[in-house]
Amino acid sequence: MSKPVGIGICGLGTVGGGTYQVLHRNADLVQARAGRGIEVVHVGARRDNPDCPTGDTPVSRDIFDVADDPAVDILVETIGGCDVARTLVERAIDNGKHVVTANKALIAEHGNALFERAASKGVDIAFEAAVAGGIPIIKALREGLAGNRIEWLAGIINGTGNFILSEMRDKGRGFEEVLAEAQQLGYAEADPTFDVEGIDAAHKLVILASIAFGIPLQFRKVFTEGISKVSLQDVAYAEELGYRIKHLGIARRSDSGIELRVHPTLIPAQRLLANVNGVMNAVLVEGDAVGPTLYYGAGAGREPTASAVVADIIDVARGLDNPHASRVPYLAFHRSDLPAEPIVAIEEVETAFYLRMAALDQPGVLSKITQILSDAGISIEALIQKEPQPGADTVPLILLTNRAREGLLVKAVAGIEALESVRGSVIRMRVEPLDG
Amino acid sequence: MSKPVGIGICGLGTVGGGTYQVLHRNADLVQARAGRGIEVVHVGARRDNPDCPTGDTPVSRDIFDVADDPAVDILVETIGGCDVARTLVERAIDNGKHVVTANKALIAEHGNALFERAASKGVDIAFEAAVAGGIPIIKALREGLAGNRIEWLAGIINGTGNFILSEMRDKGRGFEEVLAEAQQLGYAEADPTFDVEGIDAAHKLVILASIAFGIPLQFRKVFTEGISKVSLQDVAYAEELGYRIKHLGIARRSDSGIELRVHPTLIPAQRLLANVNGVMNAVLVEGDAVGPTLYYGAGAGREPTASAVVADIIDVARGLDNPHASRVPYLAFHRSDLPAEPIVAIEEVETAFYLRMAALDQPGVLSKITQILSDAGISIEALIQKEPQPGADTVPLILLTNRAREGLLVKAVAGIEALESVRGSVIRMRVEPLDG
Numbered sequence: 001m002s003k004p005v006g007i008g009i010c011g012l013g014t015v016g017g018g019t020y021q022v023l024h025r026n027a028d029l030v031q032a033r034a035g036r037g038i039e040v041v042h043v044g045a046r047r048d049n050p051d052c053p054t055g056d057t058p059v060s061r062d063i064f065d066v067a068d069d070p071a072v073d074i075l076v077e078t079i080g081g082c083d084v085a086r087t088l089v090e091r092a093i094d095n096g097k098h099v100v101t102a103n104k105a106l107i108a109e110h111g112n113a114l115f116e117r118a119a120s121k122g123v124d125i126a127f128e129a130a131v132a133g134g135i136p137i138i139k140a141l142r143e144g145l146a147g148n149r150i151e152w153l154a155g156i157i158n159g160t161g162n163f164i165l166s167e168m169r170d171k172g173r174g175f176e177e178v179l180a181e182a183q184q185l186g187y188a189e190a191d192p193t194f195d196v197e198g199i200d201a202a203h204k205l206v207i208l209a210s211i212a213f214g215i216p217l218q219f220r221k222v223f224t225e226g227i228s229k230v231s232l233q234d235v236a237y238a239e240e241l242g243y244r245i246k247h248l249g250i251a252r253r254s255d256s257g258i259e260l261r262v263h264p265t266l267i268p269a270q271r272l273l274a275n276v277n278g279v280m281n282a283v284l285v286e287g288d289a290v291g292p293t294l295y296y297g298a299g300a301g302r303e304p305t306a307s308a309v310v311a312d313i314i315d316v317a318r319g320l321d322n323p324h325a326s327r328v329p330y331l332a333f334h335r336s337d338l339p340a341e342p343i344v345a346i347e348e349v350e351t352a353f354y355l356r357m358a359a360l361d362q363p364g365v366l367s368k369i370t371q372i373l374s375d376a377g378i379s380i381e382a383l384i385q386k387e388p389q390p391g392a393d394t395v396p397l398i399l400l401t402n403r404a405r406e407g408l409l410v411k412a413v414a415g416i417e418a419l420e421s422v423r424g425s426v427i428r429m430r431v432e433p434l435d436g
Numbered sequence: 437m438s439k440p441v442g443i444g445i446c447g448l449g450t451v452g453g454g455t456y457q458v459l460h461r462n463a464d465l466v467q468a469r470a471g472r473g474i475e476v477v478h479v480g481a482r483r484d485n486p487d488c489p490t491g492d493t494p495v496s497r498d499i500f501d502v503a504d505d506p507a508v509d510i511l512v513e514t515i516g517g518c519d520v521a522r523t524l525v526e527r528a529i530d531n532g533k534h535v536v537t538a539n540k541a542l543i544a545e546h547g548n549a550l551f552e553r554a555a556s557k558g559v560d561i562a563f564e565a566a567v568a569g570g571i572p573i574i575k576a577l578r579e580g581l582a583g584n585r586i587e588w589l590a591g592i593i594n595g596t597g598n599f600i601l602s603e604m605r606d607k608g609r610g611f612e613e614v615l616a617e618a619q620q621l622g623y624a625e626a627d628p629t630f631d632v633e634g635i636d637a638a639h640k641l642v643i644l645a646s647i648a649f650g651i652p653l654q655f656r657k658v659f660t661e662g663i664s665k666v667s668l669q670d671v672a673y674a675e676e677l678g679y680r681i682k683h684l685g686i687a688r689r690s691d692s693g694i695e696l697r698v699h700p701t702l703i704p705a706q707r708l709l710a711n712v713n714g715v716m717n718a719v720l721v722e723g724d725a726v727g728p729t730l731y732y733g734a735g736a737g738r739e740p741t742a743s744a745v746v747a748d749i750i751d752v753a754r755g756l757d758n759p760h761a762s763r764v765p766y767l768a769f770h771r772s773d774l775p776a777e778p779i780v781a782i783e784e785v786e787t788a789f790y791l792r793m794a795a796l797d798q799p800g801v802l803s804k805i806t807q808i809l810s811d812a813g814i815s816i817e818a819l820i821q822k823e824p825q826p827g828a829d830t831v832p833l834i835l836l837t838n839r840a841r842e843g844l845l846v847k848a849v850a851g852i853e854a855l856e857s858v859r860g861s862v863i864r865m866r867v868e869p870l871d872g
Contacts, residue, residue, distance in 0.1 A: 022584075143751060282730075
């Protein structure tokens with residue numbers, strides 16, 4: 001058997017500490033799977049982690065010492081963020097080390113340059129942990145579904161957001177209240193913007209889309225809408241219509257290019273994806289040969305994320321002493337073989353829509369509204385009109401439209417909002433049948 | 437770019453024909469993913485398939501010509517069965533060719549010998565298509581979850597059986613009637629024994645268990661019980677108790693060894709696995725680090741199975757011109773590094789049980805039954821007692837027990853069946869919470 005593979009872990013927080021512990025606890029299994037020992041030979045961390053004693057493993061306060069250590073074959077980057085992490089990963093690559101990272105922002109925003117650099121040095125960058133935590137979705141897309149033309153994918157890829165929407169639905173609690181609880185439980189950061197405004201999901205979506213479609217990472221082109229405006233009313237109305245609201249990342253091949261979008265979405269209640277609750281993640285992928293497949297699991301957390309990091313370490317280790325280190329291309333495709341694909345502007349995207357508005361309780365209002373929609377070529381699939389509340393002069397009116405180009409719908413909605421008989425703005429949310 | 441990889445397809449039926457067509461339709465994507473062209477250079481088939489025109493590709497009536505063709509780098513075996521397929525695969529291996537197969541029986545029953553033979557010749561045998569069709573579950577277990585100690589897995593891994601149980605539940609139709617329809621729809625073979633008696637599922641389970649736990653393939657040790665005795669009554673009672681009946685393959689690590697069993701199982705209705713319907717497959721895997729993950733998709737059919745075959749072809753092609761062809765060990769582990777693990781006899785397995793019996797409508801009957809269970813250390817979690825039907829002298833009595841060793845329960849059931857106040861035999865089915 002070859003000599004053990006030397007691992008350097010940079011960052012000893014949640015993911016770094018979890019990785020250290022899983023590698024130790026499962027050392028025998030990991031060795032039997034990799035065909036050689038895998039040993040943490042160096043840890044870089046600004047401070048000790050009381051939850052993760054490091055025993056005899058050398059610890060440096062300067063993480064760059066790990067990138068320069070000749071005993072390190074694979075550097076594991078778990079410090080997060082883009083600035084220092086990028087410099088660290090570049091240093092490791094330049095030193096001929098393979099890199100395993102859980103850093104979605106780093107890959108989504110700087111991946112193109114990092115992969116080029118790694119290719120020129122003949123080293124691997126593995127990033128399974130960057131998307132959907134412990135779910136091996138990168139591997140499924142890059143290898144398991146490699147025979148397919150991927151048509152679309154849709155994922156619940158932010159656990160905090162899904163926890164909030166699940167609690168709102170199950171317990172009828174408002175967004176702010178659940179968000180506060182999520183922060184208390186440690187799901188959401190003190191600054192929850194990344195989670196609730198969809199930036200975290202956009203980072204992950206851009207990685208999935210790149211691998212699925214063979215397009216460069218283009219984070220700036222993702223259309224992103226958060227969940228902070230989803231109200232309890234809409235959760236209940238969606239339910240009544242047979243739908244659930246999920247915060248989805250969607251990438252879809254269309255005639256005009258690739259759609260990349262993160263937004264609250266109504267999906268039919270009986271779909272598996274609609275039944276993924278709490279902090280769990282799931283990704284639904286439609287391939288031309290395989291049809292729909294779904295991957296479900298914990299999208300974050302200490303050991304689920306470590307599971308993906310360790311799988312990457314084993315993957316790299318299995319390929320060591322191997323002149324073709326990157327047996328699988330970083331982003332699934334050998335890029336030069338593919339034509340460029342445009343990303344579709346959100347105005348050009350076609351979906352069905354859920355619309356909710358407050359209309360005066362008068363004859364003729366509904367006909368004005370439906371006239372505007374019909375003039376725009378948009379027809380109505382379902383309608384709920386509620387009795388007015390005592391003392392209210394408006395009634396809630398809820399519509400499900402058929403599929404329409406977003407640009408057309410936005411114009412029609414502006415027309416509806418301009419009606420004297422409609423008060424305030426029209427709430428709108430996209431609907432996805434997720435059936436093909 | 438290297439020269440194209442030569443593919444020889446043996447068998448041009450459902451899977452072989454699907455593979456041929458997916459390779460042609462997606463040739464550009466496949467090439468971009470593999471980094472080189474992948475070309476079918478030889479087809480071996482006893483007769484043409486009108487659904488799959490082969491154009492200029494040379495076709496031999498003797499499949500062994502394909503195994504002897506120097507232009508073939510990878511032989512794809514899709515003829516099925518064990519006898520000819522085994523000889524064919526051996527010939528291909530001996531000729532230094534890599535093998536991709538969709539043949540679950542071949543791998544489950546002869547895999548140990550074939551892998552040894554392949555290892556001695558330095559070639560790959562890939563078999564993703566052998567389990568759960570297009571779902572990349574072999575890859576997930578062998579690579580994606582490689583950092584985990586797998587605790588257990590439970591899968592709906594026979595589409596025909598799941599279709600039958602789904603129809604029984606949804607439409608209240610009996611087993612025989614739905615089976616006849618499944619045969620008409622082409623889901624079930626003329627001889628449906630393999631599907632409904634669980635042999636097909638046992639083949640797949642033994643492969644999954646081997647990869648998950650690092651144990652040899654031991655098909656003869658799987659406990660197998662089919663679905664032909666599941667009645668509409670039990671489907672309805674299960675529903676009333678908050679459960680659904682699924683035909684599961686379960687592999688579980690226990691203190692006394694590995695449990696390997698295929699049987700009808702009650703699972704809580706809200707679990708994702710309980711909501712996998714029709715011919716779809718899904719496998720739930722519990723790893724010590726990642727927790728539960730689930731993989732869902734089409735478990736059979738022309739192109740879903742071809743999806744897995746083509747993924748394997750790309751996997752092998754990505755590793756060609758590579759001295760370490762088997763970067764990933766065939767069954768996930770380098771075997772010599774692992775201690776032997778015993779397979780647990782079914783009598784030693786502990787599960788909860790659903791029991792249904794016909795009891796005389798008399799005082800004291802229930803207390804006799806519960807006394808027998810309690811004497812065996814088995815307690816009762818839930819009980820349904822129905823009103824007697826007009827004219828009937830017995831009432832249906834349904835019990836959910838707590839977890840008990842099967843040997844003890846079987847004895848207690850024999851005691852219950854011996855009671856004068858209980859008529860006929862006691863229906864029993866295992867219950868799995870699937871929660872950890």
